[in-house]
Structures are given as C-alpha cells and as structure tokens.
Amino acid sequence: MRIDVAQVGWTVRNKTIIEGVDFTVTSGETVGLIGPNGSGKSSLLRCAAGLLKPTHGAVRYDGHDIRVFGPRGIAQHIAFVGQTSHTAGELRVADVVALGRTPFRDRWRGLNSTDRLIIDAALAHMGLTGLATRTWRTLSGGEQQRTHVARALAQQPWGILLDEPLNHLDIRYQLELMEMLAATDQTVLVAVHDLALAARFCDRLILLNQGKVTAEGIPHDVLTAENLRNVFGTETEITRDSGGRLTISHRGVAPGPESSSTPG
Numbered sequence: 001m002r003i004d005v006a007q008v009g010w011t012v013r014n015k016t017i018i019e020g021v022d023f024t025v026t027s028g029e030t031v032g033l034i035g036p037n038g039s040g041k042s043s044l045l046r047c048a049a050g051l052l053k054p055t056h057g058a059v060r061y062d063g064h065d066i067r068v069f070g071p072r073g074i075a076q077h078i079a080f081v082g083q084t085s086h087t088a089g090e091l092r093v094a095d096v097v098a099l100g101r102t103p104f105r106d107r108w109r110g111l112n113s114t115d116r117l118i119i120d121a122a123l124a125h126m127g128l129t130g131l132a133t134r135t136w137r138t139l140s141g142g143e144q145q146r147t148h149v150a151r152a153l154a155q156q157p158w159g160i161l162l163d164e165p166l167n168h169l170d171i172r173y174q175l176e177l178m179e180m181l182a183a184t185d186q187t188v189l190v191a192v193h194d195l196a197l198a199a200r201f202c203d204r205l206i207l208l209n210q211g212k213v214t215a216e217g218i219p220h221d222v223l224t225a226e227n228l229r230n231v232f233g234t235e236t237e238i239t240r241d242s243g244g245r246l247t248i249s250h251r252g253v254a255p256g257p258e259s260s261s262t263p264g
C-alpha cells in the first residue's frame with residue numbers, strides 16, 4: 001500500500017506544529033522518520049494514521065483520501081503503534097493482541113479459529129507466547145512494547161506506522177524489530193531516534209526539523225555531518241565501509257545557539 005502525505009500541515013492553538021510536509025512511502029518500503037525532540041514526528045505519524053486531522057493537505061492510502069475511510073476503514077489498512085497507550089491493566093497479553101482483530105470482527109461475534117491462529121502467530125513473532133496469559137500491569141516496559149507491536153501484527157495491516165517502537169527494548173529486541181520491519185512486505189513508516197539503526201534498516205529517511213522536511217532520501221544522503229549539525233546541533237563523524245554501511249560517531253554538541261525544534 002502506498003501512503004501519500006500531501007502538503008500536510010497541522011496547527012494547534014495558533015501554533016504551527018507541521019508545515020508543508022510532502023512525501024510518499026511506496027508499497028513495501030521501510031521509511032524512517034528522524035528529527036530532534038519536538039520536531040513533529042509524532043504529530044505527523046498521527047496525521048498519517050488518521051488520529052489527527054491535518055489543518056492543511058491530505059493523507060492518502062493507495063490514492064484514496066483517508067477521510068473517506070472512517071476509523072474502522074483506516075484500521076483495516078494500517079496499524080499504529082504509539083509511544084503511549086491506555087491499556088487496561090487487567091487485560092491479559094493475548095487479549096491485548098486480540099484487539100488487533102477488532103476492525104475485522106462483527107460487534108457481537110467472538111474470535112474465530114482464523115483470528116486465534118493470527119493472534120498466536122503474532123504472539124510467537126514477538127516472543128510473547130510464554131507471556132500470553134500474563135496481565136498487562138505485570139509486564140515490563142519492553143514486554144508491553146512488544147505486546148503493542150504484536151497487536152499491530154495481528155491487525156495484518158497493509159501498512160504499519162510506529163512511533164519510537166524501540167523505546168524500552170533491549171538491543172536484541174531492537175535489532176529483531178528493525179529486521180522484521182525491514183523484511184516485511186508491509187509499508188512501514190517508523191519514527192526512530194537511533195540514527196545507526198535507522199541507517200541500517202530503513203530504505204529511506206525523512207529528516208524533520210521544526211515541523212518541516214529538511215532532507216529526504218537514502219540514509220547515506222540524509223545522514224551527513226552537515227545535516228546533523230544543522231538539525232540536532234551535534235558534531236558527528238560519519239564513515240562508510242566498502243559494503244556501504246554507515247558508522248555514526250557522535251563527537252559532542254556543536255558550538256552555537258541552543259537548537260529549537262518546533263516552528264515559532
């Protein structure tokens with residue numbers, strides 16, 4: 001599924017948070033959204049997921065404006081994994097993952113055998129089979145995060161939008177999740193702070209600063225010392241080995257004015 005973000009802007013309380021953002025994620029691509037704290041990554045993802053109404057522009061899935069889909073229709077196309085969620089503490093892990101089937105179920109129908117197979121596969125995919133009957137409030141932060149990704153997988157969406165999914169995950173699960181996102185046929189748009197993981201696993205990167213796209217392209221073109229200095233205010237050494245793999249070494253904060261990441 002192709003996702004078009006067409007000249008999207010979002011203004012709240014007279015403050016422009018996102019302005020003129022325009023890009024396409026083509027079918028099957030894994031695109032990383034990077035940028036400093038407050039640069040607008042979450043807001044943009046929420047616009048792309050239909051959770052925020054852009055004040056300008058439009059979001060389209062396969063050319064169709066998402067305003068025609070409604071929440072259920074959107075959930076049949078894409079899954080959203082947010083930074084925070086309001087999950088009831090007494091739900092079991094398997095029940096949380098089962099919520100991924102909601103967009104496909106009649107209101108009064110229980111889970112059928114296909115739903116159960118899909119849920120079991122999603123649990124297994126995220127290494128949660130042994131935790132299926134544990135209650136949500138007893139999980140560690142990383143286990144909760146993996147449960148949310150499993151819920152998104154159970155939705156069997158055409159596209160997955162994820163906001164900082166690596167938070168709370170140890171390095172093994174970070175690598176596994178990024179490998180999974182890179183390998184899937186689904187269209188993926190993921191906000192990540194770890195530039196090395198973004199470089200390694202994303203087909204393309206979109207660098208946001210103050211609510212606007214500052215750079216877009218393959219990681220090698222976006223992750224330049226100059227871009228990182230201008231946007232993050234850091235001094236970074238970037239080298240590329242013979243296989244094209246980037247190594248990113250942060251040397252320190254660049255001298256200069258304090259960075260301000262949202263538009264004024």
Ligand SMILES: Nc1ncnc2c1ncn2[C@@H]1O[C@H](COP(=O)(O)OP(=O)(O)OP(=O)(O)O)[C@@H](O)[C@H]1O
Binds near residue numbers: 012035262
């Ligand atoms: N409802 C709101 N009302 C006012 N300001 C908001 C609202 N939502 C977001 N903002 C502001 O918009 C800016 C962008 O926030 P957003 O969460 O999109 O950034 P981000 O790039 O995801 O940041 P982070 O990396 O810290 O998660 C921030 O300055 C934030 O305070």
